[in-house]
Amino acid sequence: MVDVALIRQQFPVFSVPSLEGAVFFDGAAGTQMCSRALEASVRASIENNANLGGHFSTSIIAEQDLDRARSAAAALLNASCAQEIVFGQNMTALTFHMSRCIGRSLRKGDEIVLTRSDHEANISPWLELAKDLELTVRWLPFDFETYGFDLSQAASLITERTRVVALSYANNVTGTINDVAAVAALARNMGAIVYVDAVQYAPHGVIDVQALGCDLLACSSHKLYGPHQGVLWGRLALLEQLIAYKPRPTLDKPPYKFETGTKSREAIAGVGGAIEHLAWIGRTLGGSPVNGSQRNQIVSGMHAVIAHEQRLVQEVLAGLEALDEVKIYGLCKPHDLQCRVPTLSFTLKSTPSAVVSQHMARQGIRLWHGNNFSPETLHALGLDQNDGVVRISFAQYTSSEDVQRFLLAMQHFR
Ligand SMILES: Cc1ncc(COP(=O)(O)O)c(C=O)c1O
Incomplete structure (x- = not known):
């Protein structure tokens, strides 16, 4: 089990007073920087x-x-x-x-x-x-x-x-x-x-x-x-x-x-x-020996992160699928979780993606909407290029509390 609090200690952004409580679901566009970097x-x-x-x-x-x-x-x-x-x-x-x-x-x-x-x-x-x-x-x-x-x-x-x-x-x-x-x-x-x-x-x-x-x-x-x-x-x-x-x-x-x-x-x-931060995760949370190779430490670190992120995807999917306004574009079945990264896109039946994005921003939840520079995918899915989808993406520092805050904010669109 990944200790999210320990990971967050490695990211100075979580100590910035003006950003207290911020939820970063925008990692697919750019993650926060770790201390070592x-x-x-x-x-x-x-x-x-x-x-x-x-x-x-x-x-x-x-x-x-x-x-x-x-x-x-x-x-x-x-x-x-x-x-x-x-x-x-x-x-x-x-x-x-x-x-x-x-x-x-x-x-x-x-x-x-x-x-x-x-x-x-x-x-x-x-x-x-x-x-x-x-x-x-x-x-x-x-x-x-x-x-x-x-x-x-x-x-x-x-x-x-x-x-x-x-x-x-x-x-x-x-x-x-x-x-x-x-x-x-x-x-x-x-x-x-x-x-x-x-x-x-x-x-x-x-x-x-x-x-x-x-x-x-x-x-x-x-x-x-x-x-x-x-x-x-x-x-x-x-x-x-x-x-x-x-x-x-x-x-x-x-x-x-x-x-x-x-x-x-x-x-x-x-x-x-x-x-080196990824290798640190491998040593600290992935059980990789301190004197092992950097490659082995990175691989162990990634495995710890993958398990953590897959749990979060499962949690958010369960919450989103319970909302009948939501249409998810991507693999949702539990046995498909290893075939996807923790980036999820969806639309709401009667609310533009831009409105969802603005609503979330007011709650301190940072996510993206639009075509995310993938017009071919949007076109294949038959979606509007400008309003596109709402996209959330998790990172190693995402917590279950973040997911719950997001799902609570989504209740607004029930
Ligand atoms: C799948 C994918 N490829 C390429 C890029 C472009 O990367 P960069 O910002 O390094 O040019 C992005 C950026 O979002 C991306 O998501």
Whole structure:
């Protein structure tokens, strides 16, 4: 059982007097920052605020900070080495950047496969590329049974003409976890590059890029208790092969060739702190040995968090399903809980989502409404793009009291 009070002690936001009693159900858009991430960022800004590559102490320490964060990200994703980790502004910027680099080897008529279950960050970059290079786009449809992409269509869509398959690990509206490994196996058979958006999955599950069999995978530290920063993993052989868009003096090897310009070192240091926080959960609440590897500690920590978040989902679903005004878009059965992350979307029969969102804000409950940058999912579900859904998402610091406060506030719409 996760001790939420202990976890909350690691998040300074819960000690801010003006935010007393605030409920943060907005984690899918951005989680609160943990102390370890904040402290690492501040330390990098005060004690070693220097550019990299110098012979003076602040620069040397800055480089060590960067290496530590890269190794931590490699442990988080089970990369085979730290060189496979590329930092960037956010997942969207990294995806635009990497899609351009991949595009250098694509030709008119080549095919790319996208899904109707993805966030725009893993659709628009590829559509823009398709426009520029006259590529053919094939779509993996939305599946109304799983609320993710339709896996049964993958084998017929991915052919020897397919060069890239871009897909999401978890849908940011419905919460469904997609079978990435199955699609990756099909794509690799055809020699296609597999690009995974793991932004929504990363805070709620164990990622093992080697087991997944994908080629590139991106996530966001700001949904993982860290500062605003994107993290990308790429298979080393592919990163070496891709021709990067970079200034001529930038080192021509991964990961440096993809990290153009001066890095946000303070944010990257914070990423390292956020991942160390996950390892701390593993040691403190997951029973992982103190002298074990950081990877093992992270995995134990994630398992503790997953169990906690699944209990909360069960609790909120029971409350929401009892309200006849509510329509939930996503997997609801108890045996499906392991197939979803704790992000839930719903609409009310006679109340616009914006009104629900405003009502909740007045109660101190922070949640999102709208299309959440997933117009394809909204379109598949037949929902209005502007008003969209009400979306709640839980995090490791969410408590049962938060859920009960939300359900009480929902009584208003009975
Ligand atoms: C599933 C998914 N992919 C990508 C993104 C974009 O991430 P970033 O903010 O790092 O660009 C988001 C942001 O909400 C998301 O939910």
